[in-house]
Amino acid sequence: MEILSTAQMRAIESEAMTSGAITGPQLMERAGAAVAGQIRLAWPKAGRATVLCGPGNNGGDGYVIALLLRRAGWRVRVLGCDGDPGPDAAEMRRRWRQAGPVLPLTPQAFLAAPPGDICVDAVFGTGLTRPPAREIAQVLALLPGEDVVAVDCPSGLCLDSGVLLGRPRAGDAGMPRARLTVAFDSPKPGHLLGLGPAVCGRLVIADIGLGPWRQTAARGGPEDRPDGRPGLVAIAQPATAPRDGAARSGLRALLAKHSPAHKFSHGHALILAGGVGAGGAARLAARAALRIGAGLVTIGPPAEALAEHAGPPDALMRRAVDAAPDLSAMLGDARLRAICIGPGCGTRRAAALLPAALGSGRPCVLDADALTALAADADLAAGLHAACVLTPHAGEFARLFPDLAARLDAVPARGPAVSRLDVAREAAARCGAVVLLKGPDSVIAVPDGRAMIHSAVDVPWLATAGSGDSLAGLIAGAMARGVAPCDAAGLAVILHAMAARSIGAGLIADDIPDRLPAILRGIGA
Numbered sequence: 001m002e003i004l005s006t007a008q009m010r011a012i013e014s015e016a017m018t019s020g021a022i023t024g025p026q027l028m029e030r031a032g033a034a035v036a037g038q039i040r041l042a043w044p045k046a047g048r049a050t051v052l053c054g055p056g057n058n059g060g061d062g063y064v065i066a067l068l069l070r071r072a073g074w075r076v077r078v079l080g081c082d083g084d085p086g087p088d089a090a091e092m093r094r095r096w097r098q099a100g101p102v103l104p105l106t107p108q109a110f111l112a113a114p115p116g117d118i119c120v121d122a123v124f125g126t127g128l129t130r131p132p133a134r135e136i137a138q139v140l141a142l143l144p145g146e147d148v149v150a151v152d153c154p155s156g157l158c159l160d161s162g163v164l165l166g167r168p169r170a171g172d173a174g175m176p177r178a179r180l181t182v183a184f185d186s187p188k189p190g191h192l193l194g195l196g197p198a199v200c201g202r203l204v205i206a207d208i209g210l211g212p213w214r215q216t217a218a219r220g221g222p223e224d225r226p227d228g229r230p231g232l233v234a235i236a237q238p239a240t241a242p243r244d245g246a247a248r249s250g251l252r253a254l255l256a257k258h259s260p261a262h263k264f265s266h267g268h269a270l271i272l273a274g275g276v277g278a279g280g281a282a283r284l285a286a287r288a289a290l291r292i293g294a295g296l297v298t299i300g301p302p303a304e305a306l307a308e309h310a311g312p313p314d315a316l317m318r319r320a321v322d323a324a325p326d327l328s329a330m331l332g333d334a335r336l337r338a339i340c341i342g343p344g345c346g347t348r349r350a351a352a353l354l355p356a357a358l359g360s361g362r363p364c365v366l367d368a369d370a371l372t373a374l375a376a377d378a379d380l381a382a383g384l385h386a387a388c389v390l391t392p393h394a395g396e397f398a399r400l401f402p403d404l405a406a407r408l409d410a411v412p413a414r415g416p417a418v419s420r421l422d423v424a425r426e427a428a429a430r431c432g433a434v435v436l437l438k439g440p441d442s443v444i445a446v447p448d449g450r451a452m453i454h455s456a457v458d459v460p461w462l463a464t465a466g467s468g469d470s471l472a473g474l475i476a477g478a479m480a481r482g483v484a485p486c487d488a489a490g491l492a493v494i495l496h497a498m499a500a501r502s503i504g505a506g507l508i509a510d511d512i513p514d515r516l517p518a519i520l521r522g523i524g525a
């Protein structure tokens with residue numbers, strides 16, 4: 001599935017209307033009908049609804065919804081803004097007024113009667129530019145506790161970033177929480193990033209017939225994009241991937257093994273390990289690299305720690321890597337196709353080995369201590385190249401790119417707010433490598449501007465020691481198999497979350513690699 005920025009969405013909408021194939025009011029009718037249809041599915045018995053209509057087209061959708069619910073037997077109360085909402089929304093408001101009044105959008109009017117079974121939040125959508133203020137803010141503050149259906153998004157959420165404008169990014173006190181959000185055509189970044197998933201509740205993406213224009217836009221080069229970004233942002237969402245035929249076949253294509261290949265055709269991955277007592281992280285990575293199908297996996301600790309790796313899996317090869325010359329000698333074998341450096345490695349060891357690893361030009365995952373080493377030494381960062389995948393969590397990202405992290409931390413006063421997508425893209429462009437910014441909302445960014453968002457908010461058990469190590473191993477294993485760095489990162493985050501989801505509560509990082517055979521079987525790989 002693809003996601004669109006709000007600028008891209010507006011451009012596609014305007015292209016559709018300019019084509020003459022569809023008018024603004026028709027699009028609004030489709031949007032309103034989609035929301036009303038979802039409400040009737042979720043609440044089959046007609047009840048009472050309060051519909052809050054804002055000053056723009058989101059409000060216009062609200063008037064359509066009000067009218068359709070009323071026709072379906074609901075008792076509907078509408079609170080709306082004065083002023084000119086634009087021609088399409090004005091037409092919908094006029095149609096509603098033939099059926100009922102528009103009360104002022106004030107806390108007094110809202111509290112004058114019970115809100116009913118549901119409140120429809122059609123105040124702000126993609127056009128939010130600043131934090132809701134005054135009476136509108138007061139009304140929105142009354143919504144928590146009600147059953148809210150949000151049109152496009154809960155009002156106040158910046159759909160480009162997933163932050164609530166005017167509020168600290170982490171704070172969620174009193175934030176709006178919809179039970180259901182119906183958005184149009186494609187998800188926006190804010191549905192998946194930051195607080196988006198928590199405030200949107202169940203997200204339904206409604207098709208309103210813009211597909212042909214979206215596809216035209218998707219073919220355009222960077223210069224064609226309204227926000228100057230190349231192409232559209234691809235989304236990898238594990239919750240939909242297993243059911244989505246195209247996504248499944250995409251995963252299958254990356255994972256398939258064909259006869260008559262031999263083990264070296266599936267690549268050899270080297271997982272560099274740390275010193276005595278620090279081998280667990282690298283072993284988790286190595287196990288994951290084996291499970292994702294690398295033909296061979298070698299773990300490379302210093303000689304003094306080699307004995308620690310004598311236990312299973314027996315499939316794992318061991319070879320001492322004491323210093324950079326040992327690594328360079330190993331990398332003389334062209335069959336060694338990918339390197340993973342960082343998990344449990346120790347910062348000094350990572351710093352010592354990185355020049356040889358990066359200088360080889362081999363696909364390379366840099367995680368944990370390798371990222372810390374990188375942050376401390378600009379010369380090391382100069383060796384990064386397009387086949388490198390950096391896998392920082394938020395803390396490591398802040399060490400590597402303190403200025404970008406500071407922009408992300410600032411309280412967003414205006415929309416669109418800076419997003420994790422923006423900073424990951426900037427970081428990738430700056431360092432010339434793939435950046436996987438980890439978290440419940442992981443972002444994968446490629447130096448040319450392509451990006452993916454992967455939401456794993458439903459698997460909080462992934463936040464456990466060693467989980468990132470297994471992810472790094474999955475990426476290294478996939479790259480050893482010849483999967484492109486960006487695809488390897490995307491594939492790995494999907495499989496990682498699918499494995500975690502299938503384990504559920506009680507998950508520890510050791511379980512993740514061992515769950516892969518079942519997951520791969522399910523995909524049909």
Ligand SMILES: NC(=O)C1=CN([C@@H]2O[C@H](COP(=O)(O)OP(=O)(O)OC[C@H]3O[C@@H](n4cnc5c(N)ncnc54)[C@H](OP(=O)(O)O)[C@@H]3O)[C@@H](O)[C@H]2O)[C@@H](O)CC1
Nearest residue numbers: 013028031056057058124125126127128129130131132152
């Ligand atoms: N794109 C599509 O394909 C389709 C889109 N559709 C619908 O249109 C929605 C987008 O409509 P929209 O562009 O009119 O913006 P919307 O979110 O209604 O609000 C913006 C208005 O509020 C204002 N404003 C902003 N912030 C404010 C604040 N804090 N406090 C007060 N005012 C504030 C802002 O004006 P400003 O003051 O910034 O100049 C503007 O007037 C979209 O979410 C979807 O529901 C569907 O109908 C059909 C298909």
Ligand SMILES: Nc1ncnc2c1ncn2[C@@H]1O[C@H](COP(=O)(O)OP(=O)(O)O)[C@@H](O)[C@H]1O
Nearest residue numbers: 393438439440459460462463465466467468469
């Ligand atoms: N709340 C969360 N929900 C879902 N996934 C998460 C959450 N927090 C972290 N993750 C994922 O778990 C992994 C944790 O990696 P990391 O922070 O490097 O852990 P470690 O260093 O202990 O291995 C990453 O893949 C990250 O995307």
Ligand SMILES: [K+]
Nearest residue numbers: 121124151153
């Ligand atoms: K809304």
